[in-house]
Amino acid sequence: MEVTTHQPQEATLEQAKKLGLREEEYEQIKEILGRAPNFNEVAMYSVMWSEHCSYKNSIKWLKTLPRDGERLLVKAGEENAGLVDIGDGWGCVFKIESHNHPSAIEPFQGAATGVGGIHRDIFTMGARPIAALNSLRFGKLDNPKTKWLLKGVVKGIGHYGNCFGVPTVGGEIYFESCYQTNPLVNAMSVGVIEAGKMVSATSHGAGNPVFIVGASTGKDGIGGASFASADISEDSVNDLPAVQVGDPFEEKKLLEACLEAVETGALVGMQDMGAAGITCSTSEMSAKGEHGMIIHLDKVPTRQSNMKPWEMLLSESQERMLIVVKKGREEELQKIFDKWDIHCVQIGEVTTEKTLKYYMGDTLIAEVPAESLVLGGGAPVYEREYSEPKYFEEIKKFDSNTVPVPADMAAVAFELIKLPNIASKRWVYEQYDSMVGTGNTHTNEPSDAPVVRVHGTKKALACTTDCNSRYVFADPYKGAMIAVSEAARNIVCSGGIPVAITNCLNFGNPYNPEVYYQFVHAIKGMGDACKKLGTPVTGGNVSFYNQSEDGPVYPTPTIGMVGVLDSVDDKMTMFFKNEGDAIYLLGTQREDINCSEYLHHFVGVTMSPAPHFDLEEEYNLQETVIKLCKDKSINSAHDLSEGGLFVALVESSMQRNLGFEITIDKGIRKDAYLFGEAQSRVVVSVSPAQQQAFETALGSQPFTKIGTVKGDGHVRIDGGDWGHIKDWKKAYDEAIEKLLV
Numbered sequence: 001m002e003v004t005t006h007q008p009q010e011a012t013l014e015q016a017k018k019l020g021l022r023e024e025e026y027e028q029i030k031e032i033l034g035r036a037p038n039f040n041e042v043a044m045y046s047v048m049w050s051e052h053c054s055y056k057n058s059i060k061w062l063k064t065l066p067r068d069g070e071r072l073l074v075k076a077g078e079e080n081a082g083l084v085d086i087g088d089g090w091g092c093v094f095k096i097e098s099h100n101h102p103s104a105i106e107p108f109q110g111a112a113t114g115v116g117g118i119h120r121d122i123f124t125m126g127a128r129p130i131a132a133l134n135s136l137r138f139g140k141l142d143n144p145k146t147k148w149l150l151k152g153v154v155k156g157i158g159h160y161g162n163c164f165g166v167p168t169v170g171g172e173i174y175f176e177s178c179y180q181t182n183p184l185v186n187a188m189s190v191g192v193i194e195a196g197k198m199v200s201a202t203s204h205g206a207g208n209p210v211f212i213v214g215a216s217t218g219k220d221g222i223g224g225a226s227f228a229s230a231d232i233s234e235d236s237v238n239d240l241p242a243v244q245v246g247d248p249f250e251e252k253k254l255l256e257a258c259l260e261a262v263e264t265g266a267l268v269g270m271q272d273m274g275a276a277g278i279t280c281s282t283s284e285m286s287a288k289g290e291h292g293m294i295i296h297l298d299k300v301p302t303r304q305s306n307m308k309p310w311e312m313l314l315s316e317s318q319e320r321m322l323i324v325v326k327k328g329r330e331e332e333l334q335k336i337f338d339k340w341d342i343h344c345v346q347i348g349e350v351t352t353e354k355t356l357k358y359y360m361g362d363t364l365i366a367e368v369p370a371e372s373l374v375l376g377g378g379a380p381v382y383e384r385e386y387s388e389p390k391y392f393e394e395i396k397k398f399d400s401n402t403v404p405v406p407a408d409m410a411a412v413a414f415e416l417i418k419l420p421n422i423a424s425k426r427w428v429y430e431q432y433d434s435m436v437g438t439g440n441t442h443t444n445e446p447s448d449a450p451v452v453r454v455h456g457t458k459k460a461l462a463c464t465t466d467c468n469s470r471y472v473f474a475d476p477y478k479g480a481m482i483a484v485s486e487a488a489r490n491i492v493c494s495g496g497i498p499v500a501i502t503n504c505l506n507f508g509n510p511y512n513p514e515v516y517y518q519f520v521h522a523i524k525g526m527g528d529a530c531k532k533l534g535t536p537v538t539g540g541n542v543s544f545y546n547q548s549e550d551g552p553v554y555p556t557p558t559i560g561m562v563g564v565l566d567s568v569d570d571k572m573t574m575f576f577k578n579e580g581d582a583i584y585l586l587g588t589q590r591e592d593i594n595c596s597e598y599l600h601h602f603v604g605v606t607m608s609p610a611p612h613f614d615l616e617e618e619y620n621l622q623e624t625v626i627k628l629c630k631d632k633s634i635n636s637a638h639d640l641s642e643g644g645l646f647v648a649l650v651e652s653s654m655q656r657n658l659g660f661e662i663t664i665d666k667g668i669r670k671d672a673y674l675f676g677e678a679q680s681r682v683v684v685s686v687s688p689a690q691q692q693a694f695e696t697a698l699g700s701q702p703f704t705k706i707g708t709v710k711g712d713g714h715v716r717i718d719g720g721d722w723g724h725i726k727d728w729k730k731a732y733d734e735a736i737e738k739l740l741v
Contacts, residue, residue: 011042019046032372040366043310047276051544054379057510058542061523069536071499080121082538084500086564089195093127096188096504096560098543103185107152111185112160113246118189120272123255126199126262127191131452134171135465135558139180141739158431163248168432169440169450175420181548186504188560190463202269203324204289210348214254215319218303220245222314250319257340266329273320279313281322286370292355295348309365386517398608410722422643423735447494451571462496462563469554474595475610476518480525485618487561488533492622493637495572495629496563503540508552510544518555572629574638575655576685579711587681588702591672597642598675612678621680624701633694640681646674648683654729661716662707
């Protein structure tokens, strides 16, 4: 049969602009093709050149991040996720990504499909996901819309993860006014893989068949990548079709089928269909393998009849993969997917020319060079202007001497532990299955970072997500360094060695010079901290346009970090163990209330500098903690973060209902001593018999013995009895639940 080469009618500049392309980009497309593009082609470029897929406004700065390390098994950005060597013939695959805009419009499906999408990034490389984490941001909890968003997002995360069968082991959640319209939903997945079993997202070998496997293609998620690259407004609800719909049971079947297919050795390459769907997977695989493809869209299994070509090209329907199979082994793969009752349909083949040709029946509906669509290829790269934010002037004016020290410190502390950013997130995490897979050691024996066993080995992984965005708002450079450092501090306090990070960079509109300043300086801070702490960046996600008519969100460069424990027995927990153990503070106490929860939410000061931080100080502290954990010369370790020393002590006491007695340094104002958030500090507990050896081992590390663990459960400060730990625990545990009633 003769194939018709007639292409659809040319797309106009106005059509291109409506799809989010700029005039110069439309002209660039014409130059690439040597002709005016048709509508299908313009639609493809609009999603692939969107910020979400191309990183056109960020790639210049992303390339400055440290991307090399002795444990890295693939280069940053080379595959769907990062891959690091954890020893004994095993690797860890991990990544974090955002699903912010969909979650703002339809919180349940937005969050659920964010979880599904990040897990696919892991198993498309041949790894099995063993842990999920998240990082969430919402507006104030007294707002009815915030309650609706929170409930929907948490339900979506729990539904997908619980059904899919991967434990949600940790995360973080903050509530600030700037996230009212535009919540942030960042999902992280961690998987493990045996050496030599990785599958690349590539395509080569002329004549090799191209299959679509998994769910049918529908009209959900169309233009999702472009939707993620625009500000949220009142009209965004009209973009509901850009929100995908997930099916975790289908994804569970797809996971098992794909991992079984990997074992056959019959796969040339595999790529999940996330942002931009068929367009993205065909173009990225072809560009990487320096080949082309012929794709027959009429062979794609669809949920709706009469889908237009551009709808099929742009659909972001979930639970789908594109696989390239070694010619002659099609039947072998077909049997596997048939067994799992999953679509496995050949929709094309690999060609030697580096062009993608899409057909609908006999009609060629799009023809584009693969390289021209992708990041690192023809996608545009911009350098945006930036200028120091004007609000910095207000921050510099802050003087802590104008803040009076409260008379009733116990009353302040009791209100502080009930603040949503500090209080227990029990209402959230109890909706997640944290124990499925029997690898999570965190539920009954909590540590600063969740520790997950790698079954079949003695090893374990410590994983965390961290970012205090208020610090980044106050000082983007220092705040980003703190985000990396706190992630690493959580891992070393758990007995692990930090090995690498993935990042999810949530910012406002990059065309705003002040927002872009935040982005540039956060990248610089992140890079410097990663270099010092030896945690290269394996990849991640940039999410711009997180702003509404009310303005941008706080700059939120979320850090996902993984650390390695050579043995699960190396794990260090965060809670006090024994009556009479000495309590030490590692690090230096400072008169610093800057940017603290106490100052921000209790005193009401919204503009203050970031808290004290020194990278060298942080590095030395972490090296000390690593040694102490390895030597087992301490019984617990818990880093200081939101709420400062007092909150860290209460959190260390609650697991076994133990109390503590401390004496405040008279040279430091009481609120700073108890609630200040100066960085690079860790609370440890030490057996009396170990004290002398412990102090000797500290060397030049600053430390203070501040008190003792008490068996009666009472909290005593400077001799005053502040009540029983059970009462503090009750207030801490129930605070968020009470606000949600």
